Amino acid sequence: MTTPHGSYLDYRTGEPVVDTKAPDGPVAERWNRRRFEAKLVNPANRRKQTVIVVGTGLAGGAAGATLAEQGYRVVQFCYQDSPRRAHSIAAQGGINAAKNYRNDGDSVRRLFYDTVKGGDFRARESNVHRLAEVSVEIIDQCVAQGVPFAREYGGLLDTRSFGGVQVSRTFYARGQTGQQLLLGAYQALSRQIAAGNVEMHPRTEMLDLIVVDGRARGIVARDLITGRVDTHLADAVVLATGGYGNVFFLSTNAKNSNATAIWRAHRRGAYFANPCFTQIHPTCIPRSGDHQSKLTLMSESLRNDGRIWVPKERGDTRAPGDIPEDERDYYLERAYPSFGNLVPRDIASRAAKTVCDEGRGVGPGGQGVYLDFADAIARMGRPAVEAKYGNLFEMYERITAEDPYQVPMRIYPAIHYTMGGLWVDYDLQTTIPGLFAIGEANFSDHGANRLGASALMQGLADGYFILPSTLADFLARHPHDEVPADHPAVTEAVFGVTDRLYQLLSNNGDRTPDSFHRELGELLWDECGMSRSDSGLRKALDRLPALREEFWRRIKVPGSGTELNQSLEKANRVADYLELAELMCLDALHRAESCGGHFREESQTPDGEAERHDEEYTYAAAWEFTGSGAAPVLHKEHLVFHDVHPTQRSYA
Amino acid sequence: MALATRPEQRDKQQREKQRPTRPVSTAGRLWRSTIGKKTVMAVSGAVMLLYLIAHMVGNLKVFFGPDDMNSYAHWLRTIGEPVLHHEWFLWIMRVALLAAVIAHGVAAYQLSRLDIAARPVKYVHQRRRTSYATRTMRWGGIILALFIVWHILDLTTGTVNPNGEHGRPYENIVATFDTWYGNVIYFVAMIAVGLHIRHGFYGAAQTLGVGSPTRDRALKVTANGLALILTIGFLSVPIGVMTGVVE
Amino acid sequence: MNLTLRIWRQTGPDTEGAMTTYEVTDVSPDMSFLEMLDTLNEDLILRGEEPVAFDHDCREGICGACGMVINGNAHGPERTTTCQLHMRQFEDGDVIDIEPWRAAAFPVVKDLVVDRSAFDRIIGSGGYVTAPTGSAPEAHATPVPKAAADTAFEHAECIGCGACVAACPNGSAMLFTSAKVVHLNTLPQGGPERESRVLDMVDTMDDEGFGGCTNTGMCTTVCPKGIPMSSITTMNREYLRALRKGV
Incomplete structure (x- = not known):
């Protein structure tokens, strides 16, 4: 086919995009400095300022609750029938925090270092350090809300080590950490809804952004029950609408998770950064046929005790139990002796693809590798394995009708998370003034690869602590002024949507x-x-x-x-x-x-x-929209590494 | 500013309409809530259960002949003397029982209304046994209420008793159970009592919060045991009359 | 396999609905129940008919969005969410009845979609710990006994799907409400609001038009997360305790 649209390839490189908000100075002092330098809004004036928050996941739920607690008028949206159902709820494994409760050498500095390195040196140092600092406050906050984290017999919090790190800094609530954290945020949000501080619009989907005089002033949203398309105007708009992994159709995202909010914002002028950085999660249940509507992830904590292998011979169709030990290839343990089955997600996923491409994959279509718990059961006993992974095993059996206590699980990688997203500065503001993006919707903290148990950390950091501080600075500099409901920009946006x-x-x-x-x-x-x-x-x-x-x-x-x-x-x-x-x-x-x-x-x-x-x-690629089908403009944000020196990642 | 969408408005109106002001007194709050009404049922049920146990034990006097039975009935009128006047104890108990019956019945009626209103459209595909216990309680309760009326007219006032002689309960009992309808009514009612106690005792324990996973079995055994003992105890009288042990 | 589906179709909240029959062919036993409905909907769209509306999102059994009554059972024959139910549970030629949750407090929106916002209002009336962001003490300041943490977690697992209400003959939300009450009241962090939480949540539950509990236990038998019946007993206890203490 000829390429009449070859124009997309003729993209242009424009001026670099610069993050002007991050203060200079030592990385460990920047967040404190920024908070001190930020302007504050007089409590009496907060009620006059309206903030729209789209999405009620960890980032959006936490932000909506916190902003309302601070006294702003919050108008919040979610497409689900209840804010409690946002897809953060499906996160299983845990949440990182540099508490060093284990006395195993962890620190804010090490979490910062691990995250920058894990992101393959494509994340902004100042943001990541802030994330590591805030991580400890998140745990405190969630415990105070009544999040039932796993505990030791002494009554203190339990932690575990999680994909790709060597310290035990992951807090968890059995295999349902995301659910428990989200319910904590949802409950805080519910309190504010009941108090009348948050006007909640469930089953309402944002379909466009309203930009007035270069500033984000509202959204166009459709009531999914009545079909009514309405405009909602505000002093600032926060997008907490998650990632865009569903573009792949099959992913571990919820069926209705979508990219419309961030894509519409991009079309209105917000740069989209690193869209190609997508994370493939190594431990998903393989697809069973063409009817497959989505993929189910199993926590990668399974890799702590399960061993991954395929037959050494290609086309080996014997049952797993019939393949003797010396004819199995524990390929991660072989290739990466010091990390073994705990190598980061990207490496584990690609290795699985490699062995399957070699014809050594198992299960239907050869699209799978074994995750074997036989050794773990022999070592720890079945009750211990059951206590740790029982719900995951049950889920696996329900979907595949195979008992993982008897036969090894089959796993295959699947799209899981998108590191890319709307470009934001240190204040989490996009290139459209007044439009902020938090959680998975932005690109900021994970670089080219996200470490396990870091998504929950980032979502809550953005929502509870970072955005409420940085948004105040914006609102303080932009006192409330009314946008007429019949402003041409408003009617144009509504017309675009209905058309x-x-x-x-x-x-x-x-x-x-x-x-x-x-x-x-x-x-x-x-x-x-x-x-x-x-x-x-x-x-x-x-x-x-x-x-x-x-x-x-x-x-x-x-x-x-x-x-x-x-x-x-x-x-x-x-x-x-x-x-x-x-x-x-x-x-x-x-x-x-x-x-x-x-x-x-x-x-x-x-x-x-x-x-x-x-x-x-060594830059983040921030793309500017120039028109439907027209070549976008690339703006590079050059990344500077003062504190962590880029090396080729090695997990051998 | 933001235009509120329709469902929100509808929600709000609905909530404001539905939400009556809450009574501030503890008793008022108790009576307004479903858990409170069930507490009333549990407590009044417990009062009636204790009464039934005493009643049943008293009934067994019938097996010791007319003198034992009749003097026992007479003694009931003298309890509490000389502090209480003649028959005062009995009247106090009757009033307490009447209060328990009314509280139990009114609460049950109101709760049933609420429960039925909470499922206005039935499922097309009906499952078996979904509401066995609930139905047993509702129909059983109605049967028992009717029985109590008959029972009082029969053996307390003697109005509908074939013998109807005051101060001679033994003869009145025998007269009732000499009729076929007396036996039928009594049998049906006593089976209803058993079933009612079986689920009611267990339910009351849950409502009063004394149930727990470790006590679950013990509660069920006690409920079944009480139901069985009371049913058999009560039925032994008409059976005694029928078999000629009592005459 | 080939199946006959009888699905409740209702165009809107205020319109009449009815069961409509559809035939689906070539259903794979590895399909999930919702994937089977997906294929039906694809066919319906191509035939120019409206697809069957149903709520669903994560399809991993955790968001609680999906839920339908399948052959009279909330979430179908297995104790799981509808999205985790697989067609291997059915046999070729089966007739499957699919209906929405039925409760006055859950009005039908369209087809199999119902409005469960009453649950949100129950949570909003007390299902939280008042801990504004930033106010939290160091996480290890208050140790929580492991047993209490585990109990809290077991109850916090509730996904708010509403199957308990759908299965209860009284359309009662006691299991949902009690799960949150027990979760928060078990933890020291929930202590300061222990009494007001249970009183307010129960009041809201009653106001929303849910029925009362008659201890049938249907809720726990369908709960995909296995919230136990003892949860309700504990809430009853908490409620009466709170009333005694007065607020």
């Missing part, structure tokens, strides 16, 4: 939203998944405009716009995925190095390990 919904409803084509979503997901998984190549990415970039064109020509959405219409919701989200996917592929193509979750086949060491190119790519 697009009308187009989707009136098209009456012959393909369902899901069929497009599946096709897009397969294309991305093949060409922009665990391993990316120049030719593959070009192929995807060539195909995407055509797929988008086909979507608008053939999409079929039944029903009307004035009622609960789940097909309409889905189609509208897929339309945005089709645009976002192109930017992901372009970002992946332009970054001709391997780093973190982004593995470029052209950039590897002779023994097949990922190879970074620091001299060319």
Whole structure:
């Protein structure tokens, strides 16, 4: 096919983007300095200022509750029927904090170091250090809320070590840490809703951002029950809408998690940073057939005691129990003796793909590797294994009808988290003044790869502690002034939204939203998944405009716009995925190095390990939208490493 | 500013409409809540249960002949003398029992109304045995209420008793159980009593918060035991009359 | 396998609904129940009909969004969430009845989607610890006995799906409410608000139109997270204790 849309490849590099908010000085003092230098809002004036928070996960729930406690008027949205259902709830493993309760050499400095290194030196030092500092306060806050963390017999908090680190700094609540932390935030938010400080709009989806005179002043949102499209105006807008992993169709994200809010913000002028940095989680349950609608993750804490292996011989179809010990390849333990099965996620995932590509994969389609607990059961006894992993084993058995106490689990990597997101400065403000992005929706803290148990930490850090401080500075500098409800920017945004919904409803084509979503997901998984190549990415970039064109020509959405219409919701989200996917592929193509979750086949060491190119790519790629289908502009934020010296990551 | 969407408004209106002001007194708050009403049922049920145990034990006097039985009945009127006047104790107990019956019945009626209103549309696909216990309690309760009326007219006032002679309970009892309908009514009622106590005792323990996983078995055994003993104890009288042991 | 589905279709909150029959073919036993409905919906869209609306999100059994009554059982024949139910539980030729949660407090929004916001209001009335951000003491300042932490966790596992209400013959939310009360009242952090929490939450629960508990235990048999019946007993105890202490 010719490439009439080749224009996307002709992207331009613009002025670098600079984070002007981070103070200078020693990294350990910057957060304190920033907080001191920030302007404050008089408590009496807070009630006059309205903040819109979109999303009620860890970041959004925590932010909404905290801002309301501080006295601001909060108007909050979620597409779920209750704020308690945001997808943070599904996080299993735990939350990191540099408490050093174990006296095992942990410190804020070490958590900072581990996170920068784990992010493969593509994260901003000042942000990561702040995250490590705040981590200890999060645990205090959550315990005070009644989050039932696991405890020792002495009544003190238990911790465990978690994927890719050698200290025991992960706090957990059995396999449901995300649920418990989210319920803590939800309960705090519920208190503020009941007190009338938060106006909560459940089952309401943000469909566009309203920008007035260059400043974010509100959103256009659709009530999913009545179909009513309304505008909501405010003094600042906070997006806490999570990541965009669902662009792959099959991912561990919730089915309705979507990228519409951040993508609409991007179209309105917010730069999108590092879209190609996606995390593939190594321990997911393999797919069972074409009907698969989503993938289920099992906590990587399983790797603490489970051993990963495949048969040494390709095409070995014997039952796992029939394969003798010396014909098994414990490939992670073999290749990475000091970290073994606990290597970071990107490495574990890619290794699984490598052995499966060699034809040594197990299970249906050869898309799986064994995660074996036989040794752990022999060593610890079944009751101990059950106490630690019982709920995960049960979940696995329910889905696969196989008993993991008897036969090894089968696992395969799946899209799990997106490190990329809206570009934000140290204050978590995007390039649109007044628009903030927190949690997974921003790009800030994880660089090119996120360490286990760090997502919960970042979401809560942003929501409870960082945003409430930095947002106050913005609000103090922008006293309340009214935007007329009939401002041209408002009516234009509403018209854009209703027009697009009308187009989707009136098209009456012959393909369902899901069929497009599946096709897009397969294309991305093949060409922009665990391993990316120049030719593959070009192929995807060539195909995407055509797929988008086909979507608008053939999409079929039944029903009307004035009622609960789940097909309409889905189609509208897929339309945005089709645009976002192109930017992901372009970002992946332009970054001709391997780093973190982004593995470029052209950039590897002779023994097949990922190879970074620091001299060319030590920057965050922030993309500016220039129009539908038009080539975006690349703005580089050059990253400076004062405190952690970049090295090739080695986990051997 | 932000335009509130319809559901929010509807919610708010609904909540304001639904939410009556809460009584501040403890008793008022107790009576307003479902748990409170069930507490009333549990306590009044316990009062009636204690009474039934004493009543049942007293009934067994019938097996010792008319003199024992009739003098026992007479003695009941003299309890508390000389502090209490003749029959005062009996009247105090009757008033207490009446209060318990009324409290129990009113609470049960109100709770049932609430429970039925909470599921206005039934499932198309009905499951077996979903509400066995609930139904037993409701129908059983109604049967017992009717029985009590008959029982008082029969053996307290003697109005509908074939013998109906004051001061001669033994003869009155025998007369009742010489009729077929007396036996039928009594049997049905006593089985209802058993079933009612079986679930009611257990439920009351839960409502009063004395149940716990470790006590669960003991509570169920006690509930079944009490139900069985009371049913058999009460039924032994008509059986005695039928078999001629009592005449 | 091939199945016959009879699904409750209702276009809106104020319209009449009815069971509608659909045939689905080539269902794989490895499909989840929701994936089976996905395939039905894909077909319906292509035929120009409206797909069946149902709530779902994480499809991992933790968000609590999904829930339907399948052949009279909340969440279907297994004790799990609907999303974790797999078609291997059914056999070729089965007729499956699918209905929404039925309760006055959960009005139907459309098809199988109901409004469970009453749960949010119950939590908002007391299901929290007042601990504004930043006010927390050092986490180890108050040790929590492991047993208390474990009990709190077991009750905190509730996902708010509403199956307990759907299964209860009285449409009661006692299990949901008690799970949160026990979670927070067991922990020292929840101590200062122990009394007001249980009183306010129970009041809200009653105001929202849920029925009372008659100890049938149906709620616990369908609870995907295994919240125990003792949770309700403990809440009753907490409630009466709070009333005694007065607030």
